[in-house]
Amino acid sequence: MDKVYISQLHVETIIGVYDFEKESKQSLYFDIEMLTDISAAAQSDDINFALDYAKVSERVIEHATAKPVELLETLLEQLAAIILAEFNTQQVTIKVSKPAAVPAAKTVGVEITRVKS
Ligand SMILES: Nc1nc2c(c(=O)[nH]1)N=C([C@H](O)[C@@H](O)CO)CN2
Numbered sequence: 049m050d051k052v053y054i055s056q057l058h059v060e061t062i063i064g065v066y067d068f069e070k071e072s073k074q075s076l077y078f079d080i081e082m083l084t085d086i087s088a089a090a091q092s093d094d095i096n097f098a099l100d101y102a103k104v105s106e107r108v109i110e111h112a113t114a115k116p117v118e119l120l121e122t123l124l125e126q127l128a129a130i131i132l133a134e135f136n137t138q139q140v141t142i143k144v145s146k147p148a149a150v151p152a153a154k155t156v157g158v159e160i161t162r163v164k165s
Contacts (some may be wrong), residue, residue, distance in 0.1 A: 050082055050083070057078040058075060060075055075148065079142070080131070080140065080143075082135065084136055084137050099136050123160055127142055139161065
């Protein structure tokens with residue numbers, strides 16, 4: 049299967065468990081991989097047959113900034129469900145990094161893979 053991907057998509061949003069995290073935005077970086085068959089897009093040279101990474105990026109930013117949650121896990125499950133429901137992909141892997149969360153670490157985060165049922 050082919051893959052369309054988005055690397056290091058930057059989103060500024062309210063997220064976190066602790067009270068101080070609910071007062072100011074933090075940076076998140078998303079890496080997203082979506083399995084899809086690119087043959088129709090390649091043969092037609094038509095964006096309407098492609099899994100549009102720009103539209104996926106817009107949707108991820110829209111959702112991730114819409115309603116605060118505490119855990120990265122919660123946000124990733126929501127985003128995976130949205131991508132599988134709204135875009136032509138059979139499997140999505142999303143990794144989110146929260147670089148300011150642990151000062152002693154370069155970054156921390158969570159990665160999930162979900163398949164369309
Ligand atoms: N597995 C997780 N661990 C932690 C999370 C999280 O979302 N998933 N969040 C926090 C805090 O919000 C942290 O980012 C603040 O230091 C801690 N651990």
